[in-house]
Amino acid sequence: MVVRAAVAGASGYAGGEILRLLLGHPEIGIGALTGGSNAGRSLGELQPHLAPLADRVLAPTNAETLAGHDVVFLALPHGESAAVAEALGDGVLVVDCGADFRLRSAVDWERFYGTPHAGTWPYGLPELPGCREALRDTRRIAVPGCYPTAVSLALFPALAAGLAAPEAVVVAASGTSGAGKALKPHLLGSEVMGSMTPYGVGGGHRHTPEIAQNLSAVAGEPVIVSFTPTLAPMPRGILATCTVPARPGTTAESLRETYAKALADEPFVHLLPEGLWPSTGTVLGSNLVHLQVALDEAAGRIVVVSAVDNLTKGTAGGALQSANIALGLPETTGLPGAGLAP
């Protein structure tokens, strides 16, 4: 193994998933692991599922610890990545799983995150038009949010092909790991099991401008996005139901053909055979995105449903896929192409 990676924020769910995938990656070795308040504790205690790393102890997150690696994965709270990245030098591949460098609009950033905009990095969603190319040889990658991954991949073919009007209505269900390990009452098992609830309703979720940015770029015009996320009683997974008004002339056949063509060469994003619908259980722990499309003629809308694992393709797998590209490795290296079911 030539490539050596550090993971900053190794005690969280995103950091843990990066490590799970790195343990199965044949070309990248695991170097320094850091934590914030968990520095000094062992992974055996913090992430007991990572048995081969049980004896590793978290170092504090700082430039000294992270120096000397070929790749540094940042799984830090929003707003903390810029300072760390700056200290690392231009030659290091920095893969930021936080939001800091995803948005191009400083206005949007400040409105949704409330802090000064740190900048914009190449966007780690290779399947979006233009993104794969921008990732080759970059040394900075902004990993997309989990919802934007699921929604952008669901809608870009229809919008890029002009089959749909630029007004998306999206309702997505997410597993609880999307909310991280924060100790909040509504995330207790007693509260979430057997229950669903929405949050960030009415346009308030921070992933809304990121989705709009991605879709507007492929549509070539501003896309208005109504986005409602919901919390579902499962640890992982996003099921995104995405609808857009069908433009005149769109048929079930042209719709299907457009998606088949747009995704034909993608190793992870699959349009399912007719009659089969995505489920989050099917893609669990994998880098897969499962899609299905329908034309609702009575309602005049295209409906696309996508399923991803929010921690794998939605975070850590997407990060690794983009890192593979930047490092010149085959894009699928070390990434599970099959889900864990049932």
Add this chain to the structure above:
Amino acid sequence: MVVRAAVAGASGYAGGEILRLLLGHPEIGIGALTGGSNAGRSLGELQPHLAPLADRVLAPTNAETLAGHDVVFLALPHGESAAVAEALGDGVLVVDCGADFRLRSAVDWERFYGTPHAGTWPYGLPELPGCREALRDTRRIAVPGCYPTAVSLALFPALAAGLAAPEAVVVAASGTSGAGKALKPHLLGSEVMGSMTPYGVGGGHRHTPEIAQNLSAVAGEPVIVSFTPTLAPMPRGILATCTVPARPGTTAESLRETYAKALADEPFVHLLPEGLWPSTGTVLGSNLVHLQVALDEAAGRIVVVSAVDNLTKGTAGGALQSANIALGLPETTGLPGAGLAP
């Protein structure tokens, strides 16, 4: 107790929930219980949670068994209610939890159910404009579908007040009991736990025309409905996310005020205080409908989220509420006004 009720289809989930509620109803006694293929078996075996009825044995579903009751609840497969109802005589209150008498349009019925249309009965959703009045003294009630209950109550105030354009996009998550006790592979616990999946996408779900019928009636114009149901990893509950385009002039204040006013006197349908959002866990086992509204100004859409228990308010509780009205009892008699949480 003066009123005596029979339940046809007592071995299914709807029949079981009717019985659970009747056990707590002070004015209605439990008479004959019938089943199809389960006739001859005891409730102790079929519905072990109904401990006080453990020794009751199901009779076959036929006119003789059901005769001599004041109320007959039908929890039968679609298409079987008409024949049973006809045999019961006009003086008996027949409450049909099946779909047979819900739709006014024979064309819609035949398109979605594929059999001849049996007719239309007063619709058992008292909160909808005009419905409560029609239920008084009726001897036939068509209990609404679970999704139509959740969606119609979420959207009728906005549409009735002209705040919204008549184009609804609805995505709803349902617990698995909505699919009944049918032995299908995708309903196995191994398949549904930890997983979400859509079904009936693109307008194919049978509840779509029922929702459109209800909303069109209150809007006074045809309402187009894009409806996507999803199966969620929980036994009970519906969370319906309903969006409609806001008409010019609609403000967050006018929206909230409209809902507050429309629901002010409802005993079961509650607009939550600002900042709180419905969850299916909160209404579990109760006849409650919890609602919250938002105006997404950037997207120009009204978003209403409702939570109901699909078996209680969505089926058996709604049936009992309507039966109370028809029997001249206080509408809330015997109906849980608090959920079972956590």
Add this chain to the structure above:
Amino acid sequence: MVVRAAVAGASGYAGGEILRLLLGHPEIGIGALTGGSNAGRSLGELQPHLAPLADRVLAPTNAETLAGHDVVFLALPHGESAAVAEALGDGVLVVDCGADFRLRSAVDWERFYGTPHAGTWPYGLPELPGCREALRDTRRIAVPGCYPTAVSLALFPALAAGLAAPEAVVVAASGTSGAGKALKPHLLGSEVMGSMTPYGVGGGHRHTPEIAQNLSAVAGEPVIVSFTPTLAPMPRGILATCTVPARPGTTAESLRETYAKALADEPFVHLLPEGLWPSTGTVLGSNLVHLQVALDEAAGRIVVVSAVDNLTKGTAGGALQSANIALGLPETTGLPGAGLAP
């Protein structure tokens, strides 16, 4: 309604369940509601499932607030009940859902709880020999722990009849609400869904001496208890698998007959028909205890499995059942005798 009840600790799971049951109790009205750190907040926010009480605001837990009620339910952290009870006067019925007054042995108390022993009150498990009588006219009730309820009711008939040697091995699974609303990482939904884990292994759980106390009393000799609790991915419910060595001469028939006889008149504790086994889903939200027994002849052991809802019969329902007795009301008043299933 003549009887008026206050609930101290109304924002927790036990307090919420007491209130849910009181809302359905025809003879007890709801008076003052108090909280610790949640004083000043409304139940609409803290316990949104208790819709009829949404506007009630929690008062601080103190003697002034609790004075003037006929019954006071204490759902406080262990160790806080004694001071409150003392201030309430002898005429008030005080029902303590905490552990403070359960144990007779001060040594056990101090070993497992680490504070001075407050005393011993009549034990609120009416089905145990001698308990029902002691509850009549008492003004102090110690509500049993949830595990001791499930285990003591499972094993007392065999031990009382001398069918078993006094060495119990118990493994019990509990829903997460048994751990309360404490914000601990291992109680997050992401951690508990899809996962089981033991705790308090090796005799360390505080319910061990309480189980031993109950069983020793009925056996007339010290009963040794090996008790392992496990956390199960469900919000509510205890499934207790209890085994004891069969004494020579015990047969499957004598075992079954002993249980049938011991439980014949109990309104809530039911020996299931042969071939049916208890499940926690069946007793959800009810005051039921479902039991089944088997004689494992090859292993020489009696196996009894019991299912209860830890918050209902295991806490709040048990509290109300005992309070009914103390108040001279029919024992089953206001208590659900059917579970919420599925």
Add this chain to the structure above:
Amino acid sequence: MVVRAAVAGASGYAGGEILRLLLGHPEIGIGALTGGSNAGRSLGELQPHLAPLADRVLAPTNAETLAGHDVVFLALPHGESAAVAEALGDGVLVVDCGADFRLRSAVDWERFYGTPHAGTWPYGLPELPGCREALRDTRRIAVPGCYPTAVSLALFPALAAGLAAPEAVVVAASGTSGAGKALKPHLLGSEVMGSMTPYGVGGGHRHTPEIAQNLSAVAGEPVIVSFTPTLAPMPRGILATCTVPARPGTTAESLRETYAKALADEPFVHLLPEGLWPSTGTVLGSNLVHLQVALDEAAGRIVVVSAVDNLTKGTAGGALQSANIALGLPETTGLPGAGLAP
């Protein structure tokens, strides 16, 4: 890749898990896939999580289809393996995930399975004393049952070292996939979510004689086993709580030391650090076995809790681990050493 494997019974849970693991195995290629009633259907429809195999169509299970492979994994209903194995020839490595060749006692076989005994093959639990050696160069492997895997690995060190008397009491919780894809009412999601229930109580479960066989072999004397399995609301995982009477002189230190020593060189079976307890979520999808031990001095019992994934280490992973040994490959090849959490 030199080694080519066929999988008979590729549409079930065990077959699907074998394929998931083979997709990540660098030395074994996937050959013929067969099914019974599912022959002719594609894996894309039957096992949608196995995306790279979506186009593979199941052949019927027969000797012609399975011929010409180096390894044949049998994931067939009990009783069907013998005929298939016989037709395959002695040079083919046959790995049977069914029960047919696990038991040495024909009497036990006939009592628990009701058919003539087919024979006994080397037992695929390498960690048990003597087993690893017997697997080298064998061409027939009987893969253990999932419960016997979890229980035997939990108890063998204590029994082999003479720390415990030969009377085990075991209560184990299993995820629903252990029951397979059979369409039975009690396996519906609506029934299992939020609920726990026992089955096979009183010694009736077929894994009981297999556990006793394993433990008796290591103890050097007959071990009596009281075994109660329970069905838990999770798709995968076994948590086995195993207790045995401690022999005089056993101390917490000697117990811990015995386990540490017995498992020191095992790649997959880990004694956790003191204070940490196994959870099934931690080992999900991995070949790990997590163990923790305690000495309950008051009860005089050793308590060992183990966690495994019933489909991975409990079936398919164990099968592959043993196959690796038989094929002369490193034992851990292609087997996940980290769990999928959360």
